[in-house]
Amino acid sequence: MPSNSSRITFPAILDFEASGFGxxxxxxxxxxxxxxxxxxxxxxxxxxxxxxxxxxxxxxxxISRSKLVECGRPVQEVCAELNELAGKTALYSDGWTHDHSWLIRLYHAAAMAPTFKLSPIEAIATEQQLGCWDDTKKSVQQNLGVLRHRASSDALMIQQTFIESRRRAEVDCARLESATNVSPVPRVNDSLASVYSPGSVLKSKVN
Structure with missing residues (x-):
C-alpha cells in the first residue's frame, strides 16, 4: 500500500487524447x-x-486532423503553458504507459523539457481502490454527465474516481473491521451441557 496516498486529497491529473495508438x-x-x-x-x-x-x-x-491544423496550438506554446501551470507539481495518469510516451513526444517536438513529473495513478492508489476502480469510474462518469475521450473531461473524471474509490475503500475497510471486532457468541461448555441435557436430568430423577 502506498505510504503517501493518505496525504493526497485531490491528486493533480493529466490526460491526453491522441491520433491513435502505437x-x-x-x-x-x-x-x-x-x-x-x-x-x-x-x-x-x-x-x-x-x-x-x-x-x-x-x-x-x-476531433478531425483539419480541426487540429486550424484550431490547435503550437507545441512550444502548449509545453510552455503546461510548465507554467504545473510547475514542480506531481501529475498522475491512469493510462501512464500511453500518456507518458505522448508527453515525451510532445516535449521532444518542442525541444523543451517538462518541469513536472508524470506518474501512474497506481503509485498513490491502494489495492482496494484499484479493485473497485472501473466500477467507480463508470458511476462517476454518470454523476458528472461528461463526455469521455475529451482530455479535460477525462482528467476530471480520473481525479473524482480517485476520490470516490478511496471513499468506497475506506467504507469497506470500516465495515470489515467492524465485523471482525464483533464478539463471538460464547459456546456452552460441552461437559456443562451434558449435565443439563434432558437425558441426564431424567436419569438423576430415576436414581
Whole structure:
C-alpha cells in the first residue's frame, strides 16, 4: 500500500487524447486538473513530423486532423503553458504507459523539457481502490454527465474516481473491521451441557 496516498486529497491529473495508438501516434489534446480544481485544456496542432492518423480513434474523440491544423496550438506554446501551470507539481495518469510516451513526444517536438513529473495513478492508489476502480469510474462518469475521450473531461473524471474509490475503500475497510471486532457468541461448555441435557436430568430423577 502506498505510504503517501493518505496525504493526497485531490491528486493533480493529466490526460491526453491522441491520433491513435502505437509508436507513431501523437497527442492531439491535453487536459489537466490540479488539486485546487483549476483546469486546463488545449488542442495541439500536429508537428510537421507527425503524420500518423487513425480514423477509428477519431470516431472516439471526434476531433478531425483539419480541426487540429486550424484550431490547435503550437507545441512550444502548449509545453510552455503546461510548465507554467504545473510547475514542480506531481501529475498522475491512469493510462501512464500511453500518456507518458505522448508527453515525451510532445516535449521532444518542442525541444523543451517538462518541469513536472508524470506518474501512474497506481503509485498513490491502494489495492482496494484499484479493485473497485472501473466500477467507480463508470458511476462517476454518470454523476458528472461528461463526455469521455475529451482530455479535460477525462482528467476530471480520473481525479473524482480517485476520490470516490478511496471513499468506497475506506467504507469497506470500516465495515470489515467492524465485523471482525464483533464478539463471538460464547459456546456452552460441552461437559456443562451434558449435565443439563434432558437425558441426564431424567436419569438423576430415576436414581
Amino acid at each position: 509508436s507513431s501516434s501523437f497527442p492531439i489534446e491535453v487536459g489537466v486538473v490540479l488539486s485546487s480544481g483549476q483546469r486546463y485544456c488545449a488542442l495541439i496542432r500536429p508537428h510537421k513530423t507527425w503524420t500518423h492518423w487513425n480514423s477509428e480513434a477519431e470516431q472516439l474523440h471526434k
